[in-house]
Amino acid sequence: MAFSQGFTPHPKISYASAAPTGVASEAEYLEIGLREVVDPEQLRSALDAALSPGLDVLDAVVASGSSLPDRIEASHWRIELPQVHPDVLAKAVALFTAAEEVLVERMTKQGRRTFDARAAVVKIDVIAAPATPSGEPAVPCAILELVVRQVTPSVRPDDVLSGFRVVAGLEPPVAPKVIRLAQGTLTAQGAIVDPLDAERDGATIGGR
């Protein structure tokens, strides 16, 4: 591991658009500086062994070309809203989508800020809840998938939910479950491309 110079050296590590606290994620990316060249797969395996169960390092590649933050243009999220009927959610989504601008408030490190939660949302879909064996979902649960562009200040899933409160008065009765499914570069079609694709050249390095 490489360390910064100076009186209190810090390990060289930087996270690109880390998921907020309390949010699950299947796709976090970070960049670390090393003191010597190592085999990426050995690095992956050593890091994975030192981390908690469930915190899995899936892949490591040698960086080249553009920086990691430059490759993270957008994030794909899935939000589960237990005890919310999909129709209610669909209405809120329609109102949200139709709006030019949806102003929401959040406490940031710079204090309370008001910003638009609408423009950064590239794609937003209500997903049909998976049917239970009886064919009737036991508890209604609305599921949302959305692709949000990386902007400043960042628009997070809870900001979009705040936007639903603003446009449709939607107030989830229990805490929503949020999962980040992917992040990376954004295609014109609103799809997300793995930011490490450039290095991978089609070869699987991490054994995926």
Add this chain to the structure above:
Amino acid sequence: MVDGRVPLGIMSVPSTTSRPVAANSVWPQLEPLLPQVTKPIQYVGGELGAVVKDWDAATVRWALMYPDAYEVGLPNQGVQILYEVLNELPDTLAERTYAVWPDLEKLMRAHGVPQFTVDAHRAVRDFDLFGVSFSTELGYTNLLTAIDLAGIPLLAADRTDDDPVIVAGGHAAFNPEPIADFVDAAVLGDGEEAVLEITGIVREWKAEGRPGGRDELLLRLARTESVYVPRFYDVDYLPDGRIQRVVPNRADVPFRVHKRTTMDLDAWPYPKKPLVPLAETVHERYAVEIFRGCTRGCRFCQAGMITRPVRERSITTVGQMVQQGLEFSGFHEVGLLSLSSADHSEIGDMCSGLAEQYQGTNVSLSLPSTRVDAFNIDLAQELSRNGRRTGLTFAPEGGSERIRKVINKMVSKDDLIRTVVTAYTNGWRQVKLYFMCGLPTETDADVLEIADMAHEVIRAGRAATGSKDIRCTVSIGGFVPKPHTPFQWAAMERPEVIDHRLRLLKQAINADRSLGRAIGYRYHDGEPSLIEGLLSRGDRRVGAVIRRVWENGGRFDGWSEHFSYQRWVDAAAEVLPGFGVDLDWYTTRERDELEVLPWDHLDSGLDKDWLWQDWQDALSEYEQDDCRWTPCFDCGVCPAMDTEIQIGPTGRKLLPLTPVNGLKLPTGAQQ
């Protein structure tokens, strides 16, 4: 970095489905509460060094608690050592639990989630033993929260065979009487062998089909003569409120319970696999005890008195532990801990050897430096070879020569000034000076001398360095008389008097504006100390005060933002008059020689007559030497406990390490 190439990694944070969940885990109930609380990461577990074992394959199961928040509790050495020692046994399982913050406590009560371990999120009530380590009495209210959240009856007397046996340990367990109603047992002294012995007794009792139930198990523990089971002892009181006697209420338990002493620390090189915290904690370092015990004889110091005799860990074992501990954990800081680290017989070689080994790496070494002499600075010089200067703290403890004789801290004002000036001339710009306020026989004048001392330090430092860019910080702690010390008989000073003295001192420091600017001033109010005093020297009647405070919302009393002095004063006023005593009776009252003290039946090895003599010596300002270097002064510990001083030097040196290159791969992975 070579060639400026930077690897990238992908990491996945688990969703509920991918996390391995133990069969009897409360994780599914707990997880939905976590997004609603502060710092949820502290409740998640899975740290490097953490162990999760198969529940059904274990015969004896321990839940170990440090009764404070994760950020304070995780680095605790005692819990880490016992956790590792117990988990090394094939048929034994140990998991950790910490105090939950009030926000989570509220949610747990609302959703019926019990006190859980962070390792496999099992309910504490499911374990055989619930061991709680108290380094301070201010954790008592957190003990009650944990017991209650666990669904265990608050009072030991109400527990059944389905409840774990609650065992208290740590320094505060040398007087467990204030919590005697809430714990089933207490262990005095070193825990390594004690937990193994207790485990053995529980294993055997379970194998026999639990004959006689809980009572028989507790009896077997009591018969070891080193586990105190409060329910087997009755306390009788005199009409004036003092204790008449403490006696066994059954024939087959010992009159006195003795402390445990682990000899030969080289045979117990723990922690080998230190826990690496996930959330931020108060100490993030690999800590190795270089010796246990202290015979400097500072009369206020309970730790020094109750951990005798001095037992050193050899330079080679320390070197090996540091190497393995760092390799396992990846920590960048090493703390060489003990009660007076500069006193280790091989400290010079140890510091230079380690500094040599880790030169050019990012490892920094630190030594709690309290000894007031130039040698301390030599050691600090060695340790800062890597470029990082560790802070220097000197602890004269008392402001005047007179009060330093009372407390047996043998250092003169000239020594101190010379030492601090040496530090300044060697490049330190800042030193910290530690003192106490409220010591026995102390007057305003004793405390005001701290200001003179600080002024002279700055004046001499400026003259020696020719620079105005030097500072010192005066840090003041409140004195609390502790059991098993010569000051166990002493009266505490009232908080108003302490606070007044601290104000006078501040004025005196700032009386000279030029010097005052270079002096930082940190202190604690007198009020929390008074409550700590109530709890440290309390008897079983104080348990009712603790319970009342807890019922009125008392939690995290060691945190100034949570501590409420008024809540303690009110609870004491409600409860204690019923026993014919009050808060003052426990705190500001001086005890006489013949009074039965609540902990007299608990044997720390110290001879009570010697302690009394040392108390008298304190009052007549007579100093006592250290038996490390001078002949035995008969404190009683070695003969009573059949122990001896274990010190070097071994004459060995630390050899240069072969540099470890490359990555530490998991076992089984290809190199």
